[in-house]
Amino acid sequence: MDELYLDNIDEYVNDHNKIVTYKWLSLTLGVHVNTAKQMLFHYLDHKRKESSTPLHATYLVTGKLVENGNTSHKVSVVREEQLEDVKSKMSLTVSVHVYSVQKAALKDSGPLYSVDYDAVKDNLDSCSRYSAIKCADAVPFSPAEMRHASDALQFPATEPHQSKSASVNGQGNQTSKPATKPQPKGIMGMFTSKAAPKNQEPGKEIKVEQKEDTTTGDVSKSKSAPKASPMSNFFGTQATKRSEKTVKEETTSSSSVETKSETSPPAKKVKETHPKEVKVKETQPKEAKAEETQPKERKEPSDSEEEKMETKKRRRIKKPQSDSSDDDDVIPDSPKQQEMRKPPPTPERLLKEKIVSQPNECKRRKRRRVMKSHTFMDEEGCIVTEKGYESESYSESEDHVQAGKPANVPAKAATGKREDEKKAKKKMSPPANKGTKQASIMGFFQKK
Amino acid sequence: MTTLTRQDLNFGQVVADILCEFLEVAIHLILYVREVYPSGIFQKKKKYNVPVQMSCHPELNQYIQDTLHCVKPLIEKNDAEKVAVVIMDKEHHPVERFVFEISQPPLLSISSDTLLSHVEQLLRAFILKISVCDAVLNSNPPGCSFTVLVHTREAATRNMEKVQVIKDFPWIVADEQEVHMPDSRLIPLKTMTSDIVKMQLYVEERAQKT
Numbered sequence: 001m002d003e004l005y006l007d008n009i010d011e012y013v014n015d016h017n018k019i020v021t022y023k024w025l026s027l028t029l030g031v032h033v034n035t036a037k038q039m040l041f042h043y044l045d046h047k048r049k050e051s052s053t054p055l056h057a058t059y060l061v062t063g064k065l066v067e068n069g070n071t072s073h074k075v076s077v078v079r080e081e082q083l084e085d086v087k088s089k090m091s092l093t094v095s096v097h098v099y100s101v102q103k104a105a106l107k108d109s110g111p112l113y114s115v116d117y118d119a120v121k122d123n124l125d126s127c128s129r130y131s132a133i134k135c136a137d138a139v140p141f142s143p144a145e146m147r148h149a150s151d152a153l154q155f156p157a158t159e160p161h162q163s164k165s166a167s168v169n170g171q172g173n174q175t176s177k178p179a180t181k182p183q184p185k186g187i188m189g190m191f192t193s194k195a196a197p198k199n200q201e202p203g204k205e206i207k208v209e210q211k212e213d214t215t216t217g218d219v220s221k222s223k224s225a226p227k228a229s230p231m232s233n234f235f236g237t238q239a240t241k242r243s244e245k246t247v248k249e250e251t252t253s254s255s256s257v258e259t260k261s262e263t264s265p266p267a268k269k270v271k272e273t274h275p276k277e278v279k280v281k282e283t284q285p286k287e288a289k290a291e292e293t294q295p296k297e298r299k300e301p302s303d304s305e306e307e308k309m310e311t312k313k314r315r316r317i318k319k320p321q322s323d324s325s326d327d328d329d330v331i332p333d334s335p336k337q338q339e340m341r342k343p344p345p346t347p348e349r350l351l352k353e354k355i356v357s358q359p360n361e362c363k364r365r366k367r368r369r370v371m372k373s374h375t376f377m378d379e380e381g382c383i384v385t386e387k388g389y390e391s392e393s394y395s396e397s398e399d400h401v402q403a404g405k406p407a408n409v410p411a412k413a414a415t416g417k418r419e420d421e422k423k424a425k426k427k428m429s430p431p432a433n434k435g436t437k438q439a440s441i442m443g444f445f446q447k448k
Numbered sequence: 449m450t451t452l453t454r455q456d457l458n459f460g461q462v463v464a465d466i467l468c469e470f471l472e473v474a475i476h477l478i479l480y481v482r483e484v485y486p487s488g489i490f491q492k493k494k495k496y497n498v499p500v501q502m503s504c505h506p507e508l509n510q511y512i513q514d515t516l517h518c519v520k521p522l523i524e525k526n527d528a529e530k531v532a533v534v535i536m537d538k539e540h541h542p543v544e545r546f547v548f549e550i551s552q553p554p555l556l557s558i559s560s561d562t563l564l565s566h567v568e569q570l571l572r573a574f575i576l577k578i579s580v581c582d583a584v585l586n587s588n589p590p591g592c593s594f595t596v597l598v599h600t601r602e603a604a605t606r607n608m609e610k611v612q613v614i615k616d617f618p619w620i621v622a623d624e625q626e627v628h629m630p631d632s633r634l635i636p637l638k639t640m641t642s643d644i645v646k647m648q649l650y651v652e653e654r655a656q657k658t
Contacts, residue, residue, distance in 0.1 A: 017577075019576075102580060103583035104579075104581070104583035105582065105583075107487065110492065110499035113499060114572060114575065114576045114579070117497065118569060383505070
């Protein structure tokens with residue numbers, strides 16, 4: 001009976017060519033993890049004495065490590081060859097035990113996770129049944145408590161959900177950002193992280209859907225407004241359509257928000273609702289337009305150019321509204337917007353769209369460290385890809401991080417409409433050049 | 449529970465998509481595990497909720513994607529019998545072949561709730577098996593390259609030659625030299641049976657590699 005486990009493990013390791021981890025063994029045989037660890041150790045010992053087939057083992061080492069004056073508790077899974085090395089580096093070794101035994105020499109740690117995945121998934125409700133880590137206070141909720149907890153979660157549900165979706169898409173670093181602005185940063189994260197574009201695409205859809213949820217729900221729509229305009233700037237047609245849809249859904253209530261916000265909003269918030277509302281004007285009566293022009297007139301002169309741009313834009317869209325459907329309005333917009341990054345387009349209105357959006361973002365410039373990958377040809381003619389963290393400055397809505405600062409500054413300073421057009425044209429060329437340069441790097445990621 | 453037939457092209461496309469995604473991951477993993485390319489070009493990514501190694505090299509990725517793009521229509525129509533990833537030495541003699549035998553049942557009954565997660569679990573097992581296959585295989589000589597061969601049923605290849613699915617990416621009938629491997633031994637790796645597809649993975653290895 002006592003020796004039977006040796007045969008069991010032998011069968012798994014040699015015949016099935018499995019990676020036997022202690023966790024998997026404990027779940028499969030139904031024994032406590034410490035017993036499983038001892039079993040593996042004895043098996044290894046036994047087999048090594050027999051010296052039949054070469055076996056590899058990995059160990060879990062935990063201990064105190066002093067590095068650069070900082071003491072930390074380090075837990076690591078190491079190969080057998082590195083075991084003594086790692087142990088010697090630690091000031092105090094708390095525990096060492098066999099983590100897994102397998103025939104293959106593992107090249108990386110990925111399979112170790114895969115092995116346990118299904119075993120843990122099957123035993124999800126009792127995966128700590130055999131575990132040595134216990135906490136007396138950790139008791140599962142009763143059904144009443146569960147209901148209470150789920151009710152409490154419903155309202156802030158969207159925010160944790162966003163951060164959850166962000167981490168699912170491989171952007172774990174997004175979860176730590178403040179909940180008030182999860183969306184723009186999540187979107188930015190998508191464009192700069194190294195996640196495959198496949199992840200990006202569902203990520204985009206999730207984010208847009210999240211936006212739909214939040215915007216239709218809340219009263220504080222003005223907060224969500226800045227998210228729509230940056231999103232519409234660089235999402236494709238489909239996503240733009242969706243953001244238009246969400247904007248449509250909120251037009252009725254946002255017009256009421258507009259009236260409330262006339263009295264004392266920060267000028268920026270109201271201004272930011274405009275680019276969106278401007279696009280979805282078709283169903284709004286003219287009074288809504290009058291309402292919006294009113295708060296505009298109250299704004300400071302520094303913002304007047306944007307208002308004038310917006311009124312111009314609004315008028316443009318109102319005109320063909322009787323002729324064409326919503327989608328026709330929207331579709332010509334977005335491809336043209338994308339073209340803006342290339343050599344300057346001719347229609348003035350597009351320039352103004354850009355102006356409208358840019359000043360909104362210039363206030364939210366931040367620096368962040370981004371993993372960037374540079375692919376270049378080195379002396380030997382080999383293509384080299386170097387990955388490195390770079391600190392770069394970005395504004396939340398821009399997908400390519402550029403010094404938009406010189407471009408944004410003239411936007412603020414200008415007062416007259418004519419001047420704006422000139423400066424807008426000037427503005428167009430630096431982003432346009434950078435756009436083409438950036439496109440090649442982004443193209444590398446989006447190809448995948 | 450719905451019963452769909454092969455004529456339901458939508459479903460055929462779904463199956464082909466799943467298989468092509470899996471084959472892409474599997475090919476990358478084979479290249480990593482068998483050290484066909486240096487491990488520096490590989491990066492850990494997530495697929496089926498487990499970490500897998502995928503290459504970052506744009507041309508390699510494009511080649512694999514184009515290859516699978518051409519294979520996809522064959523899988524949709526259930527014309528592809530086997531997809532083989534052949535690793536060849538410097539003289540272009542095959543040393544190893546990872547063969548995925550694919551067959552799709554003509555009548556499918558689906559209960560979609562657990563189907564896809566079940567299939568995901570099975571594909572995960574395949575990935576795991578590829579990761580540990582170097583225990584049963586001898587190591588390859590240095591300077592190996594790889595190619596992908598598709599064995600089709602009947603005469604589907606004639607269509608492929610006529611119609612270039614991707615421009616400048618022609619498929620040609622494989623040489624006897626690339627297909628035939630003398631003194632090979634067969635090592636089965638994994639088999640899976642599910643409602644939508646049956647797949648078997650085995651490795652043919654040349655007895656003497658160097």
